[in-house]
Amino acid sequence: MKSLRLNPIVLILINIIAPSMYIFISGKYLQAFLFVFASMLLILMGRFKSLAVLFIVYFGMMGIYYMTVNNEKLQFIGLFLIVLVQSVPCLALASILVRKYNSAQLLSALETIHIPRVLVIAVTITLKYIPTFKREFSYILESMRLRGISFTWKHPIKSFQYFIVPQLFRCAALAEEVTAAGFVKGIDVPVKRTSYYEERIRVSDAAVLLVFVTGLAGGFLWKRMYL
Amino acid sequence: MEKNVLVANNLTFNYEESSEGISDINFSINEGDVILLTGNSGCGKSTLLKCLNGLIPTVTEGELSGELSINGDSYSELKMHQINKIIGSVFQNPRSQFFTENTTAELVFPMENYGYKKADMQKRLEELQGTFGIHQLMNRNIYTLSSGERQMIALSSAVSMNQKILLFDEPSANLDYGNAMLLGKIIKEMRNNGYTIIVADHRFFYLNGIIDKVLFLDKGKLKLYDSEDEFKSSGYDTRSFNIFSLDIPFRKRIDYESVVASMKNVSFKNILEDINLELHKGEVTVLVGPNGAGKTTLAKLLCKTYRPTSGTVDTDELPFFIMQDPDYQLFGTSVINELTLVKNDIESIKNCLDNLGLLPYRHKHPFDLSGGQKQRLQIAMATLCEKTLIIFDEPTSGLDVYSMHSVVKEILKLKINAGVLVISHDYEFIRHVADRVVFLDEGTIKKDFVLTEDSLSDLNNIFKHMQEERCNEKVED
Numbered sequence: 001m002k003s004l005r006l007n008p009i010v011l012i013l014i015n016i017i018a019p020s021m022y023i024f025i026s027g028k029y030l031q032a033f034l035f036v037f038a039s040m041l042l043i044l045m046g047r048f049k050s051l052a053v054l055f056i057v058y059f060g061m062m063g064i065y066y067m068t069v070n071n072e073k074l075q076f077i078g079l080f081l082i083v084l085v086q087s088v089p090c091l092a093l094a095s096i097l098v099r100k101y102n103s104a105q106l107l108s109a110l111e112t113i114h115i116p117r118v119l120v121i122a123v124t125i126t127l128k129y130i131p132t133f134k135r136e137f138s139y140i141l142e143s144m145r146l147r148g149i150s151f152t153w154k155h156p157i158k159s160f161q162y163f164i165v166p167q168l169f170r171c172a173a174l175a176e177e178v179t180a181a182g183f184v185k186g187i188d189v190p191v192k193r194t195s196y197y198e199e200r201i202r203v204s205d206a207a208v209l210l211v212f213v214t215g216l217a218g219g220f221l222w223k224r225m226y227l
Numbered sequence: 228m229e230k231n232v233l234v235a236n237n238l239t240f241n242y243e244e245s246s247e248g249i250s251d252i253n254f255s256i257n258e259g260d261v262i263l264l265t266g267n268s269g270c271g272k273s274t275l276l277k278c279l280n281g282l283i284p285t286v287t288e289g290e291l292s293g294e295l296s297i298n299g300d301s302y303s304e305l306k307m308h309q310i311n312k313i314i315g316s317v318f319q320n321p322r323s324q325f326f327t328e329n330t331t332a333e334l335v336f337p338m339e340n341y342g343y344k345k346a347d348m349q350k351r352l353e354e355l356q357g358t359f360g361i362h363q364l365m366n367r368n369i370y371t372l373s374s375g376e377r378q379m380i381a382l383s384s385a386v387s388m389n390q391k392i393l394l395f396d397e398p399s400a401n402l403d404y405g406n407a408m409l410l411g412k413i414i415k416e417m418r419n420n421g422y423t424i425i426v427a428d429h430r431f432f433y434l435n436g437i438i439d440k441v442l443f444l445d446k447g448k449l450k451l452y453d454s455e456d457e458f459k460s461s462g463y464d465t466r467s468f469n470i471f472s473l474d475i476p477f478r479k480r481i482d483y484e485s486v487v488a489s490m491k492n493v494s495f496k497n498i499l500e501d502i503n504l505e506l507h508k509g510e511v512t513v514l515v516g517p518n519g520a521g522k523t524t525l526a527k528l529l530c531k532t533y534r535p536t537s538g539t540v541d542t543d544e545l546p547f548f549i550m551q552d553p554d555y556q557l558f559g560t561s562v563i564n565e566l567t568l569v570k571n572d573i574e575s576i577k578n579c580l581d582n583l584g585l586l587p588y589r590h591k592h593p594f595d596l597s598g599g600q601k602q603r604l605q606i607a608m609a610t611l612c613e614k615t616l617i618i619f620d621e622p623t624s625g626l627d628v629y630s631m632h633s634v635v636k637e638i639l640k641l642k643i644n645a646g647v648l649v650i651s652h653d654y655e656f657i658r659h660v661a662d663r664v665v666f667l668d669e670g671t672i673k674k675d676f677v678l679t680e681d682s683l684s685d686l687n688n689i690f691k692h693m694q695e696e697r698c699n700e701k702v703e704d
Contacts, residue, residue, distance in 0.1 A: 008449055020230065065408060102327045102328050102329045102332045102333075102441040103326060103327045103328070104326075104327045104329070104332035104333075104335070104336050104339065105332070105563075108339065117255075118252075131328060132322065135370065136555070139550075139555045140555055142532060143550065143555045143556050144548070144558065145532075146530055146548050147556070147568065147569075148545070148547065149558055149568060161560070162558040162559075163558075165560070166557060166558055166594065169234075169594040170554055173554070174322060176286065176287075176323075177320065177322045177323035178322070178323070178326070179286055180282050180286055180318075180323050181318075181322075181323050181324060181325060181326045182326055183281075183282060183285060183307050183311070184280055184281075184282070184307075184311050184316045185285055185311070185314070185326060185336055185337040185340060185384070186307075186308045186311055186337050186340035186341050186388070187326075187340055188306065188308050189308040189340050189341050190308075190344065193339055193341050194338075194342050194343055194344065194345065194348075195345075196331075196332070196333075196335040196337055196338070196339055196345060196348050198345065199357070210623050212495060
């Protein structure tokens with residue numbers, strides 16, 4: 001079966017809307033719906049590895065919650081996880097966006113919804129930072145190991161200090177480098193940007209959005225009926 | 228009459244936060260010239276390049292005065308995108324070079340910005356593939372390419388808008404000898420096709436015989452040489468033009484005390500095969516070989532980052548590994564704190580800092596140091612760590628000839644108490660520092676010899692072999 005191709009704009013919209021819905025809709029319903037929705041999307045797009053990760057993390061966290069919920073001493077762990085687990089389906093949805101599309105494709109997609117250029121550039125640069133950070137993260141962990149400054153939970157504050165502060169410096173340098181890379185390649189040209197990867201809105205895009213919106217609407221109904 | 232494409236009149240720039248600017252720069256560059264822009268670290272090369280591609284004043288802030296013009300138009304009346312349609316930039320650091328992670332996306336990215344139609348993009352993309360022979364590199368992840376391949380993508384994307392003037396920022400820093408010579412060949416061909424090329428670099432052996440003019444910067448001031456010969460006779464250390472003619476004394480052969488690390492019949496995935504190597508205290512071993520031969524993988528096996536697929540790796544303890552980019556290796560809150568993480572003995576730290584000229588900076592944050600100072604800090608860490616094996620990955624990439632000499636001096640001191648393994652492409656540096664040379668090619672050790680007057684031809688042949696492989700041509704002696 002050919003895997004589903006989605007216009008990145010659909011995913012961007014879903015990623016913006018999904019987490020903010022926790023304010024309006026019952027958390028339990030939304031969490032379950034987003035979990036099913038994200039799983040279906042991962043299957044349709046052929047991203048089985050991410051699906052496996054989603055299942056392991058989600059059910060792992062839920063499992064720990066149910067195991068610790070009746071133990072007064074360990075209860076806090078479960079309560080902590082049950083809050084965190086709400087974000088897991090959202091993170092799965094975000095991972096599709098970051099992994100599947102390159103920054104040129106995202107830029108093109110954002111251009112189609114007529115938001116100001118400055119904002120488009122800002123969002124694209126932010127998105128570009130994620131894979132870069134991931135690459136750097138592994139260098140830094142390796143370097144800490146070789147220096148014998150391993151990350152330990154025994155001294156969380158010290159460990160974070162060694163990790164976070166240098167990372168902030170690197171961020172600042174990186175921001176300037178990325179901006180430079182964009183500018184020498186004409187990111188500031190005042191004409192309408194064209195795209196090599198023309199991303200049109202297809203029937204499949206509309207269908208996915210429809211399922212998503214229906215699911216959310218269901219959430220409002222659920223709230224009316226049961227709360 | 229020859230056409231001036233770039234003209235600078237009293238160009239001056241001062242940074243807001245540092246004193247490394249340029250002042251009173253005057254030059255004119257003719258169409259079709261190859262220009263070498265050089266000088267010691269911190270001399271203002273990058274500043275001048277940034278003025279030429281418009282990043283100063285658009286992105287980098289500071290005080291700019293004087294006049295700079297391109298094809299007769301003043302820079303002050305041009306927008307960034309107008310300048311960069313005429314000038315293409317090839318940066319050294321892939322993070323500032325590439326905006327996307329995909330090769331094809333990267334090549335079309337400028338064309339998309341300039342509003343090309345899809346059919347035109349396709350046409351230009353095919354032209355670029357033909358010109359630079361990059362068919363096999365299309366639609367790949369940029370970060371999985373080798374340094375040489377990445378350079379070709381950077382170069383192709385810099386001319387994707389048909390720019391006729393090209394700026395290179397230290398292009399040879401991450402290239403092996405063969406790829407650097409290939410780059411020289413490409414620059415020569417581009418010059419013949421009417422391109423104007425400005426190369427900022429500390430090493431220029433690959434430009435031998437094709438330079439029309441040299442812009443030499445010294446502490447922000449410009450000295451102009453109107454020909455390559457004039458520059459060669461200027462008294463600046465330009466020996467690196469002909470690297471094989473260097474006359475450097477050989478190290479005395481000594482009996483090595485003890486083995487500090489050994490690899491027996493080591494294979495790793497399909498990268499390394501049947502590696503046998505012993506490293507000794509008191510010996511500097513240089514690992515040479517083309518980009519992608521497995522040099523860094525070998526070092527990482529010694530560091531226990533990877534486990535060998537078969538065979539055994541034996542080290543007394545974890546080696547000290549000095550990475551190419553110090554930014555990944557600094558964690559302290561000040562220079563002194565950085566070193567106490569290595570050895571908590573304030574007296575020896577102070578001595579060490581004094582020896583390396585870092586004492587005045589001891590309370591500074593490591594990230595506030597200059598590139599050269601950061602590297603000296605790494606060497607200070609290696610000096611204090613008391614490990615039996617110290618590994619350097621390309622310690623001289625991007626260093627001027629004087630900084631290179633100081634690295635040589637420090638490494639020779641380090642080997643008194645430890646074994647040193649150095650990965651390097653830098654012929655001149657290798658000649659100064661190596662007791663022994665190990666040549667790694669296609670995952671196996673092809674040669675392993677003590678560097679003496681008699682074996683010098685072996686080393687030279689390795690370099691010539693690398694050039695022949697890349698450039699597809701016979702190299703004469």
